[in-house]
Amino acid sequence: MTVDPSLAAPRAAQHPVTRSFHGRDFVDDYEWMRDKESPETIAYLEAENAYTEARTEHLQQLSENIFAEVKSRVKETDMSVPVLRDGYWYYGRTEEGKSYGLSCRLKAAEGAEAWSPIELPEEGAPEGEEVLLDSNVLAEGHEFFQVGAVARNRETDVLAFGVDTVGDERFEVSFKDLKTGELLADRLDGVYYYLTWAGPNYIFYTTVDEAWRSDKVWRHKMGTPQSEDVLVFHEEDARFGVGVGTTKSREFLFVQVQSKTTTEAWVVGLDNPEGELRRLWERRQDVDYDVDHAVVGGKDYWLVTHNATGANYELGYCPVAYGADLPEFDQLTVLMPHEETVRIEGPAVYRDQIVVGYRRGGIGRAAIMDVREGWGEFKELEFDEELYEVSVGGAPDWEADVLRVGYTSYTQPSQLFNYRVTSGEYKLLKEQEVPGGYDASQYVAHREWVTAPDGAQIPVSIVRRADLDMSKPNPTLLYGYGSYEVSMDPYFSVFRLSLMDRGVIFAVAHVRGGGEMGRAWYDNGKLLHKKNTFTDFIAVADDLIARGVTAPEVLAAEGGSAGGLLMGAVANMAPERFRAIQASVPFVDPLTSILMPELPLTVVEWEEWGDPFHDPTVYDYMASYAPYENVTAQNYPDILALTSLNDTRVLYVEPAKWIAKLRATATGGEFLLKTEMVAGHGGVSGRYAQWRQAAFEYAWTINKITGLTA
Structure with missing residues (x-):
């Protein structure tokens, strides 16, 4: 099946507004899309979805084949290895045909020990099983569903669990008495990811402010309304977020206050949950430390990881x-x-x-x-x-x-x-287990090193079929991220098998801004060094092309979130290197976002990207690479952007504006936008829906660099 070339792409209306900072003006034709409640915005997103569906209709068979391959390689009815805790074996299991997992436990026999966990049956529930949470039941009637923090009180056997049915990562917490199976009357609304029990009667949790920053720690007493909860810590500095947790020794509760570069820890004994928090080391700019409790030789110690003596x-x-x-x-x-x-x-x-x-x-x-x-x-x-x-x-x-x-x-x-x-x-x-059989000898992985323009040595991971003919350029998918000191570590993927079995090489460029090569690797890819992330990625692409591993007409690039910023930047800087670019929830309008302190998670990002709001040098540097602002009249690779309407981390408006500007400005390239209308930063929920979405994304990329449609 072929795509109808006459199919008209949506053309977004232009409503120019001028952004003015530090004497610099930028005319933005599409900022109107930020109004999430506007019928014009929703109509545009829906028109883009319809266009993307029509332009990818010819990929239905390939997408369905990949989905079927993945489904055939996953043991759908499966169980995790049980963990022994307080006289019970705890485990999770999945059932064929069900989108979500079950959390379960089984009473342990006398004398059970962790070295030899019980073996669970291949099919069905073991005799005596208690189902603690069945997410399939909880998800009924909801288009989107995810469980947040889960915490069991060891003394009362009460389970606290948070549920999000929108995708905005604000959870409603319920409490289940595991002895009776009944839900208790207590409810907590607007909770973030942290839930920590302290003794039989208290649970600590965090909430976020309007900018989606985790700024408050609360103490809830069981049996009382949330309106009576006690605010035990409030961080007013907008650069910092807070978390709460306990030591494994069950001696201390910690409140950790953290920005991108600086931390401070407060502590109270778990035996005194109403006690006053005591500070450990006072925060010092750019000093990052983490503390745990150790008992050695009968004495109590703080075990401290810190960067005060070296990066x-x-x-x-x-x-x-x-x-x-x-x-x-x-x-x-x-x-x-x-x-x-x-x-x-x-x-x-x-x-x-x-x-x-x-x-x-x-x-x-x-x-x-x-x-x-x-x-x-x-x-x-x-x-x-x-x-x-x-x-x-x-x-x-x-x-x-x-x-x-x-x-x-x-x-x-x-x-x-x-x-x-x-x-x-x-x-x-x-x-x-990979049903249907998997032979590791059919695939090979190795590390290459590529020299960046400034001489830095960039690690590159390459995975492919062992029998692939390397005497000629091969279709290749080059993946990158490069932010927040996050490392892209090796892992096995059944989806990747569908890629490689169609003759595609998978490569990861471990660019600066990530954490693979130490703290300096991160520091040299952030703030006023951010462009190193982009030039590193381009250098890897150039090396793969120069060595004949691949060629521009069969090379695709992929990245998501901050990695989507990388995709947008290289699309502007080196469009001729790539046949196609896939950008998931891409951070492609960073300057506009970082200039709006009222937006979710903006001020906390200033230590990662810089503060263009107050510093014209940072403004100019970000303006020089921001993908949306640097779209020009040139030929681009084909681009697929994916986003979610309820994403609180990278707002849908960024890829929406980007695709609109690309379509209005570029002289070549096809640009598609797919928006999940009920989902968050992680996309759709439920394993089958997630597999179908991933199969669609892989089908688009495979088709672009191989021409395959099945």
């Missing part, structure tokens, strides 16, 4: 104290010193061991210290593959002597092991 952080400890009684950061006893080549990410603390995560050589790693007989040395967990991702956790219990180690790579389906710390023994508990 890549240091790990140290001191006896528990508060405020002025604490030593300076450089006076802490050092457990893991700062190194130029190692980025320390932080510890998880248990009674008998401390686990620390860190990055070296672009790979996340983990090491364990046995503290049963006092402070010791960290022992790194070692693996054979070049590119992999490891995660180390434990049973949620402080007393855990068995840790759960997760392992995956681009070619290895995820595995979960029990790791006995005392012996170093691994026990495989579960490996991701």
Whole structure:
């Protein structure tokens, strides 16, 4: 089937308004789309949806085939490995045909231990199972549904859980008595992601302000109305957000106050939930620290990860104290010193061991210290593959002597092991099953290094079929993100199999602004260094083309959110390198947004992007790369932008304006916009709807660079 070339694209009306800052004027023809309630805005978005549907009608079979392939490679009826906690085995399970999972538990036999979890039946519920939450039931009647924070009170066996049916990430919290199965009368509205119990009667939670900043911590007493809840902490500085949680030792409740670069911690004993919070180290600009509680040799210590002595952080400890009684950061006893080549990410603390995560050589790693007989040395967990991702956790219990180690790579389906710390023994508990069979030897992954214009060495991960003919350029999808010190680590994807089995190479450009190569890698891709993110990505594309791995006519690029900003920037800067660009919830109008402090999450972003509101230098720098403002009359790659009407992180108006301007200005290229009318930043909800959406996106990209329609 072919696309009707005469199909007319929507043309957005132009209602010019002038933005004026620092003596600079910018005429914006499409800012009117910001009015979410306007019939004109909704009509435009719906017209774009209809156009996108018509222009991609020829991809229905390919999209359906990819969906069927993914569905056939996922074990739809499945169960997680049970975790032992307070005399119960806790686990999640899914059932074929149901979009959402179930959270369950089963009474443990006397003498059960975490090293040997029970085996659950392949089909159906095990005898004696208690269903704690069935999201399929909760989602009935809602087009969108997601569960937020979930917290169980260990003393009263009451479960608190938050539900969002709009996509705006404000949750309604309910309370379920797990002994009776009944919902309690208590309700909390407008809650953010944090829920933390303190004793049998109190739960702490956070709410957001009008700018969607988590700014308040509240204490709720069970059995009382929310109107009587006590405000225990309010952060008034708009650069900072707050979170609340407890230590695994169940001794302390922490309130963490954090901007992009600066933190401050407050603490109260869990045995005194009505007590006054006490500050640890007072906030100092650009000093970032995180604190946990450790007990070693019968003494209480703060375990502190901080950047006061080096950009890549240091790990140290001191006896528990508060405020002025604490030593300076450089006076802490050092457990893991700062190194130029190692980025320390932080510890998880248990009674008998401390686990620390860190990055070296672009790979996340983990090491364990046995503290049963006092402070010791960290022992790194070692693996054979070049590119992999490891995660180390434990049973949620402080007393855990068995840790759960997760392992995956681009070619290895995820595995979960029990790791006995005392012996170093691994026990495989579960490996991701790929129904229909999967042969890892048919795929290869390796790391390349590309030189950026300023000499920086950019890591590039490449995954492909082992039998792919590399003597000629091949269709390639190049993915990038590059913001917030987020690392794009290796992981296995059944969707990626559908890509590679059609002869497409998948590559990840680990550009600056991410965290793969340490804190300096992040610092050199933010603020007034942000353009490094874009030029790094272009350098990787150029290298792949120069080496004959791919060619511009079969090269696509993909990124989402802040990675969507990357997509918009490279579309303007190097359109001839790419056949197609896919941008999900793209942050393509950053200057307009960052100039509006009243918008969600704007002021907190000034430490990431700069403050153009007050600083003309920042304004000019952002104006020089902002994708929307730099659209010009040139030929562009074909572009697919995806967004959601209720997204609170990157507002739908950004991609809507971008696509409208591209269509009115560019001299070549097809531009499509698809808006989910009931969803948030993560897109549609429910696994089958998510698979269909992803299948559509992959079908569009595959078609552009291979020509395939099935």
